[in-house]
Amino acid sequence: MTKKHIIVYATLGVLCGVAYPTGRAIMIRQEPFGYLIVSNLTLNYIFLFMLVGAVSPWIASRLPLLKRFKKATASGIVMLTLVCVLLIVFTLVGAPMRWTQ
Amino acid sequence: MKKHTVPIIGASAFGYYCALSAKSWTWVFVSSDSGDWLACSNWWMVPQPYGSPLYISLARLIGLITSGNATVITMTILLSCLPSAVTVMLVYLIVHKLTNETWPAITSALVLLGAGIFLTQSTILEEYALAICFCTLAYWLYINNRRMLTALALGLGTAVHIFILPIAVFWFALQWREWKPWLKPAGIFVLTGILPYSLILILMGMDTPRLLAGGLNRQSLNEYVFGIGGTIVGNLSLFEAPYRLLAITKILLPSLGLAFVPLWYGLKRPYDTKKLVLLMIVTVSLWYHLTSLDPVSWTFIDFGLPAIAILCGIGLNKLTLKHAYAAAVGALILMCVNGAFLNANTLTKERPLATTYYDELYALPDGSVVVTNAGAYSLGLFYVMSEGKDLTPIVYPYSDTWNFPDYSDWLKDKYGIVGHDTPGLVQDALNKGYDVYFAGAKWRYSKVAQAFQIADGDDLVREIKGLTGLWPEDARPVESPKSYIRWNEILDGLKQ
Numbered sequence: 352m353t354k355k356h357i358i359v360y361a362t363l364g365v366l367c368g369v370a371y372p373t374g375r376a377i378m379i380r381q382e383p384f385g386y387l388i389v390s391n392l393t394l395n396y397i398f399l400f401m402l403v404g405a406v407s408p409w410i411a412s413r414l415p416l417l418k419r420f421k422k423a424t425a426s427g428i429v430m431l432t433l434v435c436v437l438l439i440v441f442t443l444v445g446a447p448m449r450w451t452q
Numbered sequence: 453m454k455k456h457t458v459p460i461i462g463a464s465a466f467g468y469y470c471a472l473s474a475k476s477w478t479w480v481f482v483s484s485d486s487g488d489w490l491a492c493s494n495w496w497m498v499p500q501p502y503g504s505p506l507y508i509s510l511a512r513l514i515g516l517i518t519s520g521n522a523t524v525i526t527m528t529i530l531l532s533c534l535p536s537a538v539t540v541m542l543v544y545l546i547v548h549k550l551t552n553e554t555w556p557a558i559t560s561a562l563v564l565l566g567a568g569i570f571l572t573q574s575t576i577l578e579e580y581a582l583a584i585c586f587c588t589l590a591y592w593l594y595i596n597n598r599r600m601l602t603a604l605a606l607g608l609g610t611a612v613h614i615f616i617l618p619i620a621v622f623w624f625a626l627q628w629r630e631w632k633p634w635l636k637p638a639g640i641f642v643l644t645g646i647l648p649y650s651l652i653l654i655l656m657g658m659d660t661p662r663l664l665a666g667g668l669n670r671q672s673l674n675e676y677v678f679g680i681g682g683t684i685v686g687n688l689s690l691f692e693a694p695y696r697l698l699a700i701t702k703i704l705l706p707s708l709g710l711a712f713v714p715l716w717y718g719l720k721r722p723y724d725t726k727k728l729v730l731l732m733i734v735t736v737s738l739w740y741h742l743t744s745l746d747p748v749s750w751t752f753i754d755f756g757l758p759a760i761a762i763l764c765g766i767g768l769n770k771l772t773l774k775h776a777y778a779a780a781v782g783a784l785i786l787m788c789v790n791g792a793f794l795n796a797n798t799l800t801k802e803r804p805l806a807t808t809y810y811d812e813l814y815a816l817p818d819g820s821v822v823v824t825n826a827g828a829y830s831l832g833l834f835y836v837m838s839e840g841k842d843l844t845p846i847v848y849p850y851s852d853t854w855n856f857p858d859y860s861d862w863l864k865d866k867y868g869i870v871g872h873d874t875p876g877l878v879q880d881a882l883n884k885g886y887d888v889y890f891a892g893a894k895w896r897y898s899k900v901a902q903a904f905q906i907a908d909g910d911d912l913v914r915e916i917k918g919l920t921g922l923w924p925e926d927a928r929p930v931e932s933p934k935s936y937i938r939w940n941e942i943l944d945g946l947k948q
Contacts, residue, residue, distance in 0.1 A: 352772060352775060356713065359713055360713060363705075363782075364709070364782070366705055367709045367782075370701065370702045371706040371789070371793075373702045374703045374705065374706040374707075375568070375706070375794065377699055377702060377703055378569070378750070378794065379803070439694075442694040442695075444691060
């Protein structure tokens with residue numbers, strides 16, 4: 352077991368402790384959950400990941416910064432970046448749309 | 453592997469789950485479906501889609517032997533605690549078989565025991581534990597090359613919970629390289645997994661309350677099969693994705709804790725078919741919750757947990773023994789913490805909505821009419837009635853779009869109350885001199901009650917005091933914020 356592993360275990364332990372109260376609240380239904388966006392946007396994640404998966408290799412092959420990596424690694428980097436960007440966009444756009452109390 | 457290890461693990465797990473299991477009527481804790489299973493097995497009526505024929509048959513059998521709260525406890529122990537303990541035992545056996553090592557196997561079993569998600573479903577009256585047990589048994593038989601028995605176990609799992617069906621389909625699909633030997637087992641699967649669902653057709657034809665399904669006809673079948681599933685599965689808006697991912701993280705972190713490290717190694721290559729089957733089970737269960745409109749569908753992650761525990765064991769086999777110790781200690785801590793904070797019995801006392809509802813229904817005068825919405829409340833009402841309490845149930849759907857086509861007819865035949873909709877039925881009951889009570893989630897019936905009070909102002913229409921509903925009052929969608937309205941206007945503009 353390396354030092355890196357110990358740091359990861361410690362971080363996981365802390366994260367676990369931090370997430371426990373809210374995780375428990377979700378599980379016992381004491382956290383409000385009645386305000387989901389139930390819009391007509393019925394696109395689902397599969398479509399999203401298909402789209403991201405399809406465009407990532409194409410983008411990766413056109414970015415000079417990623418030339419040093421293998422094709423699969425470069426695509427993976429682009430894919431992760433795209434997913435993160437999309438999640439941030441969805442959070443920003445979706446936040447005001449969510450039902451409020 | 454030592455001779456006594458497996459029975460010790462099984463017995464310890466069984467004792468752990470029994471000690472933490474709910475000892476009374478607890479349909480509100482974690483799963484309101486418990487009321488459904490109780491009521492449907494007692495009344496022998498059609499349960500929520502898609503039926504779970506094997507589960508309600510076993511529950512019916514238990515109900516015939518026991519009664520009242522004894523049924524709840526017996527069902528919880530025999531159909532939840534026991535199968536979960538067997539699953540923990542199977543996880544140990546599977547990891548031992550795959551790795552030939554004892555510590556990874558013990559740690560995997562502990563990881564599953566410590567998982568909060570698994571614990572919550574193992575200690576209440578629910579169908580998940582039994583279905584997952586059959587699925588894990590199928591995997592044990594699969595790695596032992598017992599194809600027919602694998603298909604049989606998958607079939608029995610499907611007959612308990614429909615969620616095993618997509619898992620079984622993908623399971624068979626992954627065997628495409630050697631598909632011929634799987635033809636006969638596929639037939640066994642259809643016989644044991646699909647055919648039992650014909651019980652639902654039989655129940656539809658019986659003279660039981662026409663609640664979640666109407667009589668045996670095409671329209672009723674259509675509504676039953678496509679009514680609910682079609683509106684929640686895969687329909688989550690993309691804008692909810694970040695919140696759902698965050699919620700999953702919040703649930704999974706305290707469920708797995710330090711086991712994420714061996715899981716990471718377990719997910720690494722090489723991928724053979726055995727490992728792909730595990731990955732498939734995890735993916736299907738996560739996919740369901742990630743795309744489901746129903747936020748309570750986190751319970752479906754439960755289906756993937758034994759596979760996750762097995763993958764942890766595979767990962768530990770690639771690591772030093774110290775990692776197994778670390779993950780085992782983490783799992784033991786989670787077992788203690790969850791035992792204290794997710795103990796079903798304690799939580800029931802902490803939030804006694806179900807027992808309050810039960811007591812208040814019992815306190816009503818005999819012969820009263822109770823008006824309530826479909827779901828846990830109506831099924832709780834049917835359960836109380838099945839115990840002999842003399843009440844008349846007027847149940848109305850969740851929304852205007854969901855219809856109970858034959859319920860009014862059943863009500864008319866059975867109780868002589870006539871009406872085409874809820875206000876009509878209530879009016880007729882009042883005209884006939886019944887005491888009428890509204891019960892259940894207030895905001896769900898407020899429109900009906902309000903409309904009715906405006907109509908005649910009769911204080912005979914009352915609500916059962918002290919109930920605020922399954923959902924906290926402040927969590928209900930009250931009105932849309934301006935930004936939402938503006939967004940809808942923009943979308944409308946784009947459509948035009």
